[in-house]
Amino acid sequence: MKKNTARKLPIAATLRYTLLSFMAFMALAPVYVMVSGSFKTQKQFLDSPLSPPSGFNLGGYKSAWSDSFPTWLLNSFLIVTFSVILTLALASLAAWGFARFPFKGKESLLAIIVSLMVVPPVVLLIPLFKLGVTLSLISTLQIVVFIYMALMLPFSIYMLTNYFKSIPESIIESASIDGASTFQIFRIIVLPLSGAPIATLAVVNLLWAWNELLLALVFLQSNEKKTLMVGLTGFQSRYSLDIPTVMAGMSLATLPLVVAYLFGQRYFISGLTAGSTKGE
Amino acid sequence: MTSLLRPKLSGGNSNRRSALPSREALYWIAPACAVIIFIFGYSIVNLITQSLRYDGDWVGFENFSIVISDPLFLVALRHNLFLLSAVPILVLIAFILAITLFETRRGMRFYRSAVFLPYILPIPVVAVIFGQIYQLNGVLNTFLSSIGLDFLIQDWLGDPDIALGTMGSVIIWKEVGFGVILMLAHLISLPTETYEAAKLDGAGFWRTHFVITRPAIKTTLIFYAVIESITMVSWVFNYVYVMSNGLGGPGNATMVSELYIYRMAFQNNAPELAAAASVFLFAITLILLVAFFKIQRRSISKTFRS
Numbered sequence: 280m281k282k283n284t285a286r287k288l289p290i291a292a293t294l295r296y297t298l299l300s301f302m303a304f305m306a307l308a309p310v311y312v313m314v315s316g317s318f319k320t321q322k323q324f325l326d327s328p329l330s331p332p333s334g335f336n337l338g339g340y341k342s343a344w345s346d347s348f349p350t351w352l353l354n355s356f357l358i359v360t361f362s363v364i365l366t367l368a369l370a371s372l373a374a375w376g377f378a379r380f381p382f383k384g385k386e387s388l389l390a391i392i393v394s395l396m397v398v399p400p401v402v403l404l405i406p407l408f409k410l411g412v413t414l415s416l417i418s419t420l421q422i423v424v425f426i427y428m429a430l431m432l433p434f435s436i437y438m439l440t441n442y443f444k445s446i447p448e449s450i451i452e453s454a455s456i457d458g459a460s461t462f463q464i465f466r467i468i469v470l471p472l473s474g475a476p477i478a479t480l481a482v483v484n485l486l487w488a489w490n491e492l493l494l495a496l497v498f499l500q501s502n503e504k505k506t507l508m509v510g511l512t513g514f515q516s517r518y519s520l521d522i523p524t525v526m527a528g529m530s531l532a533t534l535p536l537v538v539a540y541l542f543g544q545r546y547f548i549s550g551l552t553a554g555s556t557k558g559e
Numbered sequence: 560m561t562s563l564l565r566p567k568l569s570g571g572n573s574n575r576r577s578a579l580p581s582r583e584a585l586y587w588i589a590p591a592c593a594v595i596i597f598i599f600g601y602s603i604v605n606l607i608t609q610s611l612r613y614d615g616d617w618v619g620f621e622n623f624s625i626v627i628s629d630p631l632f633l634v635a636l637r638h639n640l641f642l643l644s645a646v647p648i649l650v651l652i653a654f655i656l657a658i659t660l661f662e663t664r665r666g667m668r669f670y671r672s673a674v675f676l677p678y679i680l681p682i683p684v685v686a687v688i689f690g691q692i693y694q695l696n697g698v699l700n701t702f703l704s705s706i707g708l709d710f711l712i713q714d715w716l717g718d719p720d721i722a723l724g725t726m727g728s729v730i731i732w733k734e735v736g737f738g739v740i741l742m743l744a745h746l747i748s749l750p751t752e753t754y755e756a757a758k759l760d761g762a763g764f765w766r767t768h769f770v771i772t773r774p775a776i777k778t779t780l781i782f783y784a785v786i787e788s789i790t791m792v793s794w795v796f797n798y799v800y801v802m803s804n805g806l807g808g809p810g811n812a813t814m815v816s817e818l819y820i821y822r823m824a825f826q827n828n829a830p831e832l833a834a835a836a837s838v839f840l841f842a843i844t845l846i847l848l849v850a851f852f853k854i855q856r857r858s859i860s861k862t863f864r865s
Contacts, residue, residue, distance in 0.1 A: 295663055296663075298655075299656075299659060299666075302656060306676055306732075309692060312688060316691070328697070329698060329702060376585075397848055398841065399789075399794070399841060401816075401817045401820050402603070402840065403599070405824050406602040406609065407598070410601070410605075429595055430598075432594060433595070436591060461583065486679055490683075492683060492796070493797065497821075507681075508681055511684070512801055525687060536680070540679045
């Protein structure tokens, strides 16, 4: 069907590729400016921001890395790792509870949890900050991990519940007949079947937590506890005259995400759809 | 590939399982619910009580009337509304790109990754790159003058009349890839017979897609529009904070409600007013959500339930 169209309407195909090339250019040009800028000297960037770098000038990377960059990177890494793993653990337990057992008010409870997805994070900011001050948890990684968990749980529970419900009853039934407990069924049958949605959630949550700025900005005030995003935001104003350093810092901050995306790409794309195409 | 996460059987209703005791469900659900109730429940209750007090004293709705008569808050809300009006454009661009990609075989993976790349970039990074691009003597203006389009040169971020539009373009640039991926995955999962029938009838590209595809992926379009509407009202802090160095400038040209709340609470030291503004924002988000589903004549639970 597609070949046909292409043969009959070469103009249409040309238009398509023109549109796509334009869009790819629009999407890639800023990334190109960032990566090429990181290898330039200040003068090269100002003279010709769009030309390719004349050599691999690593000065920008050196000064970006020598700042508090490694500390921020470690903080981001710790926060993301703990919050994502804990979220996935609690969400899969809860989702199994929702998918497996009938109980009164189940649908309403699930609906409430799902609707929490739309609560603006800024709404949580003031009460939690006060609480954080009272418990002296400001500038600790724990409080941020905990808040991130709460913000990531609703979507995670929703997606996993949908998935667990789709596991054929017969598989679970045969295990129950063999005398497996609910927990054994969960661990031996359900979890191994759910690699794809769990990997998707891991990537989605990882992207979100790595990029989150508002809560991290408010709760992590001392420089040793800042995440990469908070650090870089201040970084920009401090090095505003040193573009290669800023661009090098930005390139370094992006790299982990590109790697995570490439690893999880297969699951990620299909998994994102699960939330939207349901309910037909 | 979407079949991965779709029901393998049409089953999944709970009646069959009613033989199991319901108390056991609690053990599974409790840990997650505890975290959610602690963070959300505590915050929302605390926020509402705080918005009704000043210095610990009960003041009724006074904080609300102060906030609603603050011109800056109204400006901030108007800016959020302006950004909200970009959602139809965003959905349209994503839809056109998704169907174009869907019809493309050669190089599809490359174009798909390219269009999706902005979505995975950290917002501070995006904001910084575009800060450099949009500066008065930045990359865009240099480019425009080098191809002889000097008359298009603008002070993209410094001119109060266009700064918010510039901000909007950055948000669109970043968010469009998400919509493309959502729609594309849904398109691939549609049965091909639908298109074959249309092609046999001699329907052209636009007709096929606006008459057949658009209704077929309606749920995805709605889902994306809802998500992006919420983004425009209550998740644009990152862009604005980084691109305007935390000021919402030039002047108040890019002040948005989140930044207003943030500054009220942490710079003007008026947490009560910030709390009242947060309650407004929360209420607007809820109204928006309900209105959206009313317009679509669909219940929220229907869209979100499997």
